[in-house]
Amino acid sequence: MELIQELFLPCLWGMIACIGFGLVFNIQGAGILICGLGGALGWFIYLVAQRLLGGDILPAFLAAVGIAIYSEVMARIRRCPVTGYLQVALLPLVPGAGIYNAMRYCVAGETNQFISTLLHTFGMAASLAVGAMLASTVLRTLLPRLSREKKKH
Amino acid sequence: MEYDDLLNMGTELGYQLMFSGAEIYRVEESVFRLLTAYGLQPQVFAIPNCLIVSLNTPQGHPITRMRRIPTHGTDIELLERCNDLCRRLCREVPPVEQAKELIDGLSKNKRQYSTRVLLFGYVVAAAFFAAFFNGSLLDGVSAGICGLGVGVWMLYLGGKLGFNGFFQTLIGAAIASLLALVLTKVGVGQNVDAITIGTLMVLVPGMALTNAMREIMAGDIISGVNRTAEAILTAAAISLGVVISLAIGM
Numbered sequence: 001m002e003l004i005q006e007l008f009l010p011c012l013w014g015m016i017a018c019i020g021f022g023l024v025f026n027i028q029g030a031g032i033l034i035c036g037l038g039g040a041l042g043w044f045i046y047l048v049a050q051r052l053l054g055g056d057i058l059p060a061f062l063a064a065v066g067i068a069i070y071s072e073v074m075a076r077i078r079r080c081p082v083t084g085y086l087q088v089a090l091l092p093l094v095p096g097a098g099i100y101n102a103m104r105y106c107v108a109g110e111t112n113q114f115i116s117t118l119l120h121t122f123g124m125a126a127s128l129a130v131g132a133m134l135a136s137t138v139l140r141t142l143l144p145r146l147s148r149e150k151k152k153h
Numbered sequence: 154m155e156y157d158d159l160l161n162m163g164t165e166l167g168y169q170l171m172f173s174g175a176e177i178y179r180v181e182e183s184v185f186r187l188l189t190a191y192g193l194q195p196q197v198f199a200i201p202n203c204l205i206v207s208l209n210t211p212q213g214h215p216i217t218r219m220r221r222i223p224t225h226g227t228d229i230e231l232l233e234r235c236n237d238l239c240r241r242l243c244r245e246v247p248p249v250e251q252a253k254e255l256i257d258g259l260s261k262n263k264r265q266y267s268t269r270v271l272l273f274g275y276v277v278a279a280a281f282f283a284a285f286f287n288g289s290l291l292d293g294v295s296a297g298i299c300g301l302g303v304g305v306w307m308l309y310l311g312g313k314l315g316f317n318g319f320f321q322t323l324i325g326a327a328i329a330s331l332l333a334l335v336l337t338k339v340g341v342g343q344n345v346d347a348i349t350i351g352t353l354m355v356l357v358p359g360m361a362l363t364n365a366m367r368e369i370m371a372g373d374i375i376s377g378v379n380r381t382a383e384a385i386l387t388a389a390a391i392s393l394g395v396v397i398s399l400a401i402g403m
Contacts, residue, residue, distance in 0.1 A: 010285055017281035017354070023274030024355070027229045028264045081236045083175060084229035087360060092285065096357035097350050099384065103392035121362070129366030 007047055014092040015040035022088055031084065034074050038089025042067040046093060057127045060093055064131025067093075072139045086132060095124040156193075156210045158249045163188045163195065164218045165256050167204045170235045172260075174227035176364070177373040180204065183239045190243040201379050224318060234259055268308055275304030275355055283351025288344050292351075295342035299332040299352040307356075319390045325356050326394030334402040349395070356391055358384035 018039030022032035045066040049059035071085035098121035105114040167184040175183075181197045184206055188195040195208040207217040238259060242252050266274075279300025284293040303325050311321040329352040336342045361384040369377030 013281045013285040017278050017285055020274045020277030023266055023270055025227045025229050026266055080233050090363060094360050094363050096354050099388040100353055100357055100391055103388040107392045107396050125362040125366045128363050129370055133370045
């Protein structure tokens, strides 16, 4: 019961929130569900990784890798650009609260907290970007080869 | 001149792609591939608000076109259509007039959610992000109301008044945080932070920051730095808006 509350409910909320964002970004048809599922998947990986490893930069990196693999595969299947899936699915992880808090410290004049929160936010954004780019690059070199070999057999 | 038409066609496709919020490398690569498919050797350069396409005619005469990209949101449907069309044109290489018509038809008759559905999207995103940030059920409901307020401002009022992006975001954030304060005072919501951050997720530039990092990783440093600055400016607008309404709330 506790596990459901801590692991699954946030994923469900994240998924529905992602679907709401999908409407704002004008994603049509089944794509919007794929984005929602991607968001839930990413947050699930993040939560599990956080329990096992602690911290938040490394879990965010792993979640971004998971999301990128999922989005690339879905983009191949649906023959669509990967951009939309990737952007919306990353939303729950994206450091919105961090950048907001940082600027709130800045306006309040708390320079030390501002700098440390801002740097941490940049770290989160960078780890998400590196994770997503890494998985995409590796998959882009691997997937065409795999499908070509399948055709041969 | 056929080369003028080809150049215009390539630039128009790039413009539509930029307008739909595609990454810089995708824009540059698509225009490059399209014009290469027509037997040209184009040079393409894009930064977030400008696109330059240049090519040499076989007579050695260089022609260039530049287009400025106005402020835009993200429109995945348009992006998918542009991408499909670009692949199709590269594969089939139809006559220039026909290709031009296809590209001009991109932004017409595309599927687009109505403004009411967009408003619903704002409400759902705000409500469930509040729940996501450890808000209770009532917090979700109040965040939904705040999201409605922000959505009405962003979709109906702010755009029509012709405010620039900075002030539009600032006032949106002020509305969100003021509504959150009022709703907690009245007793509907409990956790002000969850409501505020959940609602601000629809304005917050977290995604812009992550996209900026992805541009930098892809090697488009100018665009990446450009977008990073934009993200920080938006965050500043949001926190100013929040501070203003906190001051009013006191």
